[in-house]
Amino acid sequence: MTHAIHWPEWVPLxxxxxxVSGVHFDAIRIQGVRGEEVAAQLIAQTExxxxxVVCEASGGRWMYFLVAPGTAKDHRWPLGVQRFxxxxxxxxxxxxxxxxxTWPLGWYSEPTPTxxxxxxxxxxxxxGGLAGP
Structure with a gap:
């Protein structure tokens, strides 16, 4: 996890x-181990x-990937992936x-200036990199 000094206005102190999704960001939600694998792969790809990326430590262990507002609808997401x-x-x-x-929520990856x-x-x-043969 990167310890960012960037603190967007929508992040509480x-x-x-x-x-509300769709205002400051759209959210893509993936459950459990699949979400963790996607987050780990994304972090590796982006160095x-x-x-x-927000993660839940309890329940379904959802991972929320926060994308720019208005962009979730521009893509076709695979089954099991929810967009907000x-x-x-x-x-x-x-x-x-x-x-x-912040329990039960935490940052798997923080927002940064870049x-x-x-x-x-x-x-x-x-x-797509997680898809099987």
């Missing part, structure tokens, strides 16, 4: 807060500068602070 940020639905995403106690969002095309590439 302490704890965690709900933010540790993948952009913001379309005008038809209002979805709240939990966003943790960059420091302090990667304020996950690049949707790179995320699709990482998803």
């Amino acid at each position: 302490a704890g965690h807060q709900l933010r 540790g500068d993948a952009g913001p 940020g379309t005008p038809r639905t209002m979805t709240y995403i939990g966003i943790p602070a960059l420091a302090g106690n 990667a304020p969002y996950v690049e949707a095309g790179q995320l699709l590439g990482a998803l």
Whole structure:
């Protein structure tokens, strides 16, 4: 994890807060081990500068890949991948602070000045890299 000094306005100063997808970011959600594998591959491909990825430490262990607002709808996502940020639905995403106690949410990869969002095309590439024969 990169310890960024970049603190976007939508990231709370302490704890965690709900933010509406489609305003500051769109979110791509992938569950459990698959989400962790995609995040690890994306981080490796970007040499540790993948952009913001939020993980849940409990329940379904969801991974939320935060892409630029309005971009989730521009791509065709594979089965099992959910997108949030379309005008038809209002979805709240939990966003943790960059420091302090944020359990059960945490940053798998933080936003940085050079990667304020996950690049949707790179995320699709990482998803494709996990496809079997």
